[in-house]
Amino acid sequence: xxxxxxxxxxxxxxxxxxxxxxxxxxxxxxxxxxxxxxxxxxxxxxxxxxxxxxxxxxxxxxxxxxxxxxxxxxxxxxxxxxxxxxxxxxxxxxxxxxxxxxxxxxxxxxxxxxxxxxxxxxxxxxxxxxxxxxxxxxxxxxxxxxxxxxxxxxxxxxxxxxxxxxxxxxxxxxxxxxxxxxxxxxxxxxxxxxxxxxxxxxxxxxxxxxxxxxxxxxxxxxxxxxxxxxxxxxxxxxxxx
Numbered sequence: 395x396x397x398x399x400x401x402x403x404x405x406x407x408x409x410x411x412x413x414x415x416x417x418x419x420x421x422x423x424x425x426x427x428x429x430x431x432x433x434x435x436x437x438x439x440x441x442x443x444x445x446x447x448x449x450x451x452x453x454x455x456x457x458x459x460x461x462x463x464x465x466x467x468x469x470x471x472x473x474x475x476x477x478x479x480x481x482x483x484x485x486x487x488x489x490x491x492x493x494x495x496x497x498x499x500x501x502x503x504x505x506x507x508x509x510x511x512x513x514x515x516x517x518x519x520x521x522x523x524x525x526x527x528x529x530x531x532x533x534x535x536x537x538x539x540x541x542x543x544x545x546x547x548x549x550x551x552x553x554x555x556x557x558x559x560x561x562x563x564x565x566x567x568x569x570x571x572x573x574x575x576x577x578x579x580x581x582x583x584x585x586x587x588x589x590x591x592x593x594x595x596x597x598x599x600x601x602x603x604x605x606x607x608x609x610x611x612x613x614x615x616x617x618x619x620x621x622x623x624x625x626x627x628x629x630x631x632x633x634x635x
Contacts, residue, residue: 496528499627503537504537507631538601551586
């Protein structure tokens with residue numbers, strides 16, 4: 395987890411003139427050895443008024459107990475001007491007793507041209523082979539409609555087709571399966587991926603419900619793996635319509 399906090403302007407006027415948005419980068423499967431790592435959790439803003447002020451909500455916050463020794467000669471790493479980026483290692487990440495599985499949700503735009511779809515299929519199949527054994531994958535294709543594929547059924551594929559979002563998607567539906575299963579069962583789904591069959595009127599763009607597909611993917615992960623980290627990987631070939 396990277397917090398680019400020392401690069402944030404303190405004055406409100408300077409923040410309004412920023413050309414690049416301030417953000418946080420979370421990288422599950424990569425590690426930058428050049429960055430300092432701290433074996434503790436990052437500090438988040440709360441409503442407890444005490445010692446430090448959050449530059450986003452302007453609330454005063456109390457430091458945790460291990461910050462009681464702060465002095466001019468003993469500053470925390472967040473105050474070192476040479477560190478524009480700080481990496482944190484959660485205690486449970488250092489010595490996890492039961493590591494949570496990695497979740498990957500593939501959202502594929504079916505309105506791409508056939509050549510692009512062919513290239514995408516040839517790239518996704520080896521990508522699944524390279525995923526760790528403790529990860530799970532899901533597949534959503536979108537065009538005029540959203541197709542949520544129920545993986546794990548090699549001979550009888552199951553697809554849920556809908557517009558909009560659903561109130562609840564149950565884990566028992568099998569939308570997420572572990573990597574050894576999709577290596578055998580989901581590859582035929584990728585091989586059978588075709589261009590969206592709906593006709594596109596002349597001089598008009600193809601109907602892409604990209605936002606609906608991403609909303610379905612978010613709700614699906616929130617219902618199936620609540621409280622767990624996941625990554626939605628969207629492969630989009632054009633603007634949402």
